[in-house]
Amino acid sequence: MNPRKRRRLYFAAALLAAGAGGAVLVLGALKDNVLYFYSPSDITAKHVSPGVAFRIGGLVEKGSVSHGAHANVRFVVTDGRAAVPVEFHGVLPDLFREGQGIVAMGALNGTGTFDATEVLAKHDEKYMPPEVVDALKRSGRWKEGGT
């Protein structure tokens, strides 16, 4: 084998090894570390198990926000069809309002309450997170269909 060929072989082997290693890491990581997005109706429909992290989106139900001690807050997220209670300990986004669209990250606890680790609302009165719009549309269409 001439040196040029040998060098190419090393190169190809190294690339292949790195590629294979990378693929294994990536596939494993994608399987277990992806956050799905669910609307409140998805949660009942898809039987999301407690402890599995995901993102939830919808509107903050009017009159549902109550503040506890030490920056704890409880509110209800709804898509017009189903509603899920949310508990959160932390800073609420500046434009967190009742009736406003939000996306929260976290997991369900054993009692069906969503324990949020993060609550996001885009800093814009007009803005609605696209996932929330989608979720609302889906539940809206469902109503139109009358089923």
Added chain:
Amino acid sequence: MTGEIGQLALALAFALSVVMAIAGLAGARETASPSRAIASSAAIGMFVFVALAFGALTYAFVTSDFSVLNVAQNSHTAKPMIYKITGVWGSHEGSMLLWVFVLAIYSLFIVFAQRGSARLTSAALGVQGLLACAFLLFILFTSNPFLRLDPMPFEGAGLNPLLQDPGLAMHPPMLYIGYVGLSAAFSYAAAALITGESNAAWARAARPFMLLAWIALTLGITLGSWWAYYVLGWGGFWFWDPVENAALMPWLIATALLHSALATERTGAFRSWTLLLAILGFSLSLIGTFLVRSGVLSSVHAFASDPTRGVYILAMLVAAIGGALALFAWRAPQLQGGTAFEPVSKESALLLNNVLLSAAAATVFIGTLYPLLLDAMTGQKISVGPPYFAITFAPIFVVLIALVPFGPRLGWRNGDWRAALRVLAPAFGIALVAVLAVLAFVTPRSLVAAMAFGLGLWTISAAGIDLAKRGDIRALPIGAFASALAHLGLGITLLGITGTTLWRSEALDLLKPGQTMPIAGYTLRLEGVQLLHGPNYLAERATVSVIANNRIIATMAPEKRAFPVEGQATAVTAIRTTGFSDLYLALGDQRGSGWVIRAYVSPLAPFIWFGGAFMALGGIASFWGRLRPRRVSEAKLAAAE
């Protein structure tokens, strides 16, 4: 009037870019020297007209000319002057104009630097012309910043308040100097393939552009991460947000390119690979720009909402990337040359560096685009967050950083790894002591943190040893400091990341004035919250006393600003830094008579950005070293070939 001048200048620039593309590419033939002169003149002309258009838009912003739609949508008379100027690139249309402006500046550099043969320069200008042509068409037909608004509104809509920040004002130009700098490397690579000049001259010609691009990308990413740290109020510096990834991917490939081109220049190794990296680097810049600017990321549907723009973008991506890759597939096998090297050598080290960096870029690429793809195909919405990157990107980078110190200590063609290990033994000793010390003294005890800290010190001390072994530091040429400085920066950043992510303390509570909360040896007392008027915002400013050992050691003032014009709000965090550790306060929402206060103590946080600055300094040293003794080294290199 300015709108019409800008419009006309853009149209003329477009015409000249067509001339530049045709004449430049025609000039790639040996005999076509007149067309080479035409290409150069067209490049200069294009620069003048793009600069004129950019100047016209800037003038419209500065004078608050709301008859221009773009100004009306993104500016306001009450905005401070600096943000009127930076508002020029605060919108999609303006940022595309900035992009073309930077492209025109680089084309001008290519004309005046005259690096490489006349044919190579001409072909490179031709490719730059094609790029300018595509972008100018895109601006003129889908993203025109000079569209008129009739009737003219009395007041503008203002600029997104998050962008009204000195850190972010400089961030887009920096990133664009980086992104578009890679276009020069791309153009030289394509030129090398077109002319078939199989020697490594193109890599030498493109080197300063690669360096400039890399320095700017490094600074741009550092600035962006610093901005995210002090503005977003989360105490984090990197969120694996798709927008951040869009800048990280070109940086990773540009880093690989700098290293690979080093081998190509010196020994002729990796010729095809270096060409491919130059193509990939700019392709990722293009993808990155459009991911950020087309609105694909915030919502896949925004893509479809402006079908012309979306289709044009896709067509351009396919043409630029596909065309370049096809050219590569066709011409690269014909390139001759290349030299052999032993398994243990600087070439092997650089090869490993490239494989790891490319793999890291690939994991980021998949993590960024997979959710988009899944949504487009199945409608399922997912997000890929930090956990994915922690188990894919991080291990690859750990291996890379562990191996970094060996590269500079191995010889070309045939290296002696035992000798390298002997030289680096003290660095290994320092790292080992650091690991043990961290395990013994730092609570909570964490093997990961200890290993990461040791790895950082290993890279830093190895960089010091490398420099010391090169001889008398005062006598060394500036270029010799480049790799040591850059690798030193990498180690420093790693220390910062370790401290911020693994040793950070967090406290969060609802405080009424007079109430206190503890964090990491300090007690924070909320003294009160005042309402203040800024030039175009209203602010709530909290006064927080920092108490240590029963004594007030500092007063900090985190703020929240509401921008009535834009109907938005931003946070202004208060950060008290010792250079080794940050105390970080953010003011949260008001609940009853109390306010939520979030506090972090982040050890070593400033190191993240110090490290970035050192990396950029390394790039600057290399750039400087290239400029000064150019004649000598080129003659020497020519003789060596």
